[in-house]
Amino acid sequence: MTDWNAMSDAEFRKEVRAFFETEYPEELRNLSHRPKFAEIAHWHRKLHAKGWVAPAWPTEYGGMGLNAAKLLIFYEEQQRWGVNRGRDMGVQMVGPLIIKFGTQKQKDYWLPRILSCEHIWCQGYSEPGAGSDLANLRTRADIDGDDFVINGQKIWTTMAHDATHIFMLVRTDPNAPKKQQGISFVLAPMDQPGIEVRTITTLSGETEFCEVFFDDARTPRENLVGELNKGWTMAKALLSFERIFIGAPNLAQNALGQLESFARGRGAFDDPVFRDRFAQAALDVEDHAALYARFADQLKRGETLGADVSMLKIWVTECFQRITELMIEAAGPDGGTIGPLQVGNVGVDVLSSFYKARPTTIYGGSNEIQRNILSKAVLGLPG
Amino acid sequence: MTTTDMDTSDQNDLRLLRESVRTLFERAGGSGRARKLRDAGGGWDPEMVRELAGAGVFGVAVPEDLGGLGMGLGAGGVIAEEAGRVLAPEPVNLTIGLSLGLLRRLCPEHPRLAELIEGETVLAVAWQERGANGGPGEATCGYADGRLDGRKAWVAGAAGAQGFLVVANGESGPVLALAEAGADGLAIENRRQADGSALGELSFAKTPAEQLAAGPQVGDALAEAVSDTTALVAAELVGLSGRALEITLDYIRTREQFDKPIGAFQVLQHRAVDLHVMCEVAQAGVRDALARMEGTTDARLRARQASRAKARAVTAAKRITREAIQMHGAVGYTDEYEVGLYLNRALVLSAWLGDDAWHRRLWLEAREEEGAAQ
Numbered sequence: 001m002t003d004w005n006a007m008s009d010a011e012f013r014k015e016v017r018a019f020f021e022t023e024y025p026e027e028l029r030n031l032s033h034r035p036k037f038a039e040i041a042h043w044h045r046k047l048h049a050k051g052w053v054a055p056a057w058p059t060e061y062g063g064m065g066l067n068a069a070k071l072l073i074f075y076e077e078q079q080r081w082g083v084n085r086g087r088d089m090g091v092q093m094v095g096p097l098i099i100k101f102g103t104q105k106q107k108d109y110w111l112p113r114i115l116s117c118e119h120i121w122c123q124g125y126s127e128p129g130a131g132s133d134l135a136n137l138r139t140r141a142d143i144d145g146d147d148f149v150i151n152g153q154k155i156w157t158t159m160a161h162d163a164t165h166i167f168m169l170v171r172t173d174p175n176a177p178k179k180q181q182g183i184s185f186v187l188a189p190m191d192q193p194g195i196e197v198r199t200i201t202t203l204s205g206e207t208e209f210c211e212v213f214f215d216d217a218r219t220p221r222e223n224l225v226g227e228l229n230k231g232w233t234m235a236k237a238l239l240s241f242e243r244i245f246i247g248a249p250n251l252a253q254n255a256l257g258q259l260e261s262f263a264r265g266r267g268a269f270d271d272p273v274f275r276d277r278f279a280q281a282a283l284d285v286e287d288h289a290a291l292y293a294r295f296a297d298q299l300k301r302g303e304t305l306g307a308d309v310s311m312l313k314i315w316v317t318e319c320f321q322r323i324t325e326l327m328i329e330a331a332g333p334d335g336g337t338i339g340p341l342q343v344g345n346v347g348v349d350v351l352s353s354f355y356k357a358r359p360t361t362i363y364g365g366s367n368e369i370q371r372n373i374l375s376k377a378v379l380g381l382p383g
Numbered sequence: 384m385t386t387t388d389m390d391t392s393d394q395n396d397l398r399l400l401r402e403s404v405r406t407l408f409e410r411a412g413g414s415g416r417a418r419k420l421r422d423a424g425g426g427w428d429p430e431m432v433r434e435l436a437g438a439g440v441f442g443v444a445v446p447e448d449l450g451g452l453g454m455g456l457g458a459g460g461v462i463a464e465e466a467g468r469v470l471a472p473e474p475v476n477l478t479i480g481l482s483l484g485l486l487r488r489l490c491p492e493h494p495r496l497a498e499l500i501e502g503e504t505v506l507a508v509a510w511q512e513r514g515a516n517g518g519p520g521e522a523t524c525g526y527a528d529g530r531l532d533g534r535k536a537w538v539a540g541a542a543g544a545q546g547f548l549v550v551a552n553g554e555s556g557p558v559l560a561l562a563e564a565g566a567d568g569l570a571i572e573n574r575r576q577a578d579g580s581a582l583g584e585l586s587f588a589k590t591p592a593e594q595l596a597a598g599p600q601v602g603d604a605l606a607e608a609v610s611d612t613t614a615l616v617a618a619e620l621v622g623l624s625g626r627a628l629e630i631t632l633d634y635i636r637t638r639e640q641f642d643k644p645i646g647a648f649q650v651l652q653h654r655a656v657d658l659h660v661m662c663e664v665a666q667a668g669v670r671d672a673l674a675r676m677e678g679t680t681d682a683r684l685r686a687r688q689a690s691r692a693k694a695r696a697v698t699a700a701k702r703i704t705r706e707a708i709q710m711h712g713a714v715g716y717t718d719e720y721e722v723g724l725y726l727n728r729a730l731v732l733s734a735w736l737g738d739d740a741w742h743r744r745l746w747l748e749a750r751e752e753e754g755a756a757q
Contacts, residue, residue: 381651
């Protein structure tokens with residue numbers, strides 16, 4: 001088995017790049033929507049055969065065992081070539097949790113099925129009354145013999161309508177003194193009479209988010225991961241790497257490229273006001289990349305990232321939004337038109353970019369929540 | 384040695400440089416020293432200039448074979464950041480970027496080069512001129528038969544300099560000439576700036592001056608030196624912004640109203656976070672720009688990175704120092720309070736060598752020229 005970490009960064013990057021460039025299906029590059037599994041199954045099979053489905057997992061569980069530096073390179077190359085992340089909730093979220101907190105039996109059963117995508121996972125965290133205040137969740141799992149009986153509702157469950165399983169945070173002790181206590185992490189099959197999924201149509205007309213209703217749904221007690229009532233701390237422990245990923249420059253960089261070609265085609269660069277705003281946006285992206293590199297270097301030196309990494313997400317998502325707003329401005333009277341606008345030989349879908357940018361300041365901990373975190377953990381402000 | 388080892392050892396050198404310069408400034412009295420000098424009529428402390436020279440500050444970017452430290456522009460940025468933190472009025476960037484920037488490129492053998500490195504002399508650089516409307520205009524100041532005639536404007540450090548490096552029109556192209564501060568026919572009008580420093584308006588009437596260099600290389604060297612200095616001033620603004628924010632955070636952590644520290648109010652917390660993020664982005668962007676300038680000899684790329692740095696640093700410094708006043712409330716508006724000194728210095732450094740809007744314009748034009756050239 002290849003020890004990727006022993007390679008130089010440059011060698012490793014070359015190898016990853018070559019694989020994506022030769023093997024990734026052209027028609028799947030830079031997908032603007034989240035695909036159902038069937039649409040990308042042929043790519044997943046290649047990735048699986050190569051052993052590259054789970055770059056961050058230890059090799060003993062079928063992962064690539066990459067360290068943080070190599071992992072970052074892997075993702076950079078993935079983004080560079082417009083490689084779709086695939087249905088990676090299992091690999092990114094539930095797998096690492098099972099590896100860290102699961103029993104041997106759970107590992108043996110679930111992990112190979114995550115890698116093969118025999119199981120497709122969705123994440124049941126948010127609820128109508130538990131968004132930013134996630135610990136306020138109310139969906140209950142009550143013990144009944146060998147089963148948990150689940151009642152309640154999850155929302156913003158990405159791609160639940162194309163998932164075979166759900167991992168979720170549920171309340172198992174409604175009487176716990178603090179609301180963060182009494183929460184457990186359980187796995188459940190989606191295909192059962194007690195679960196109903198409804199898609200939510202978003203502002204952009206997509207249906208990737210769902211509501212999931214639980215009405216006496218059941219899952220065996222052995223599908224509890226970790227200790228009962230310790231789910232909150234476990235779920236939080238996973239977020240550290242995600243936070244640099246969510247602050248990566250690529251979304252804003254791609255949008256900036258799109259803005260530039262569109263605005264040039266439309267003659268917007270003749271307008272000094274537009275020029276200044278474009279320059280601001282472009283410099284916002286460039287300087288963010290410099291800050292991102294500083295955090296990436298920290299990871300490469302083997303250091304753990306602190307709470308200050310949240311600033312990447314705040315800056316880049318708000319910058320992404322400004323760029324897409326400039327696209328709409330540059331579109332002039334076409335600014336409300338659905339679908340691609342022709343500029344020369346290319347079509348630029350300004351509305352779709354605009355919509356895509358909106359939820360970035362909401363998901364993954366809203367930017368207001370990120371500011372709360374920075375205020376307390378980094379600036380040491382009181383209260 | 385691998386690249387990583389070299390990076391690490393460079394970073395270690397920079398860390399040591401930062402520590403020693405910071406200690407030197409702090410021992411001398413931090414930002415309190417800037418206030419004293421301002422109240423004494425402006426200008427800098429010649430003793431401090433010698434101490435800085437003793438630490439190798441002025442020669443930091445001068446190659447070792449010319450008597451400098453040969454550490455490059457990034458190290459200059461470290462020094463500039465530290466000077467910014469304590470509002471040091473000494474001619475740090477003026478010397479590292481402009482006067483030594485010109486001499487080391489155009490006449491490295493000239494004895495003044497060593498004197499500048501040793502802090503024995505300070506030379507101000509005069510190259511801009513006012514047009515009819517009072518803004519920057521065409522250069523008309525002439526140099527012929529060893530004498531200067533004409534006017535120069537916006538000369539930083541004019542009040543304390545021992546001499547002037549003047550870029551003038553010679554008989555066949557640009558000339559760099561050295562005029563002594565007390566030379567015949569030289570009149571200096573110092574225009575006081577918000578921070579107590581001064582910008583000089585010079586007029587020459589048959590003023591004797593020594594020709595140091597002539598020809599197109601003068602224009603090239605000037606452009607390079609101005610790029611370097613622009614980026615160094617950006618670094619100075621980064622240091623200034625960081626310290627202004629620290630002072631402000633300390634204030635809102637302790638100042639109580641409505642029976643709690645005002646920093647417990649979310650509206651101030653979120654604004655403080657935005658300032659912090661802006662400061663970190665500015666620091667990362669400016670350091671990256673300096674590193675990229677060090678990594679290329681292409682004058683256009685260097686100019687573009689300098690504009691990137693100044694545009695970012697000015698935007699950040701303006702916002703941070705103004706918000707700093709607001710968060711301090713009424714005491715922030717008093718001359719007595721430290722934070723106001725940061726606002727005043729930010730105003731001066733923002734205007735000098737071009738503000739953010741100006742540099743965004745230059746940056747975009749340079750980017751387009753590069754795009755067209757490719």
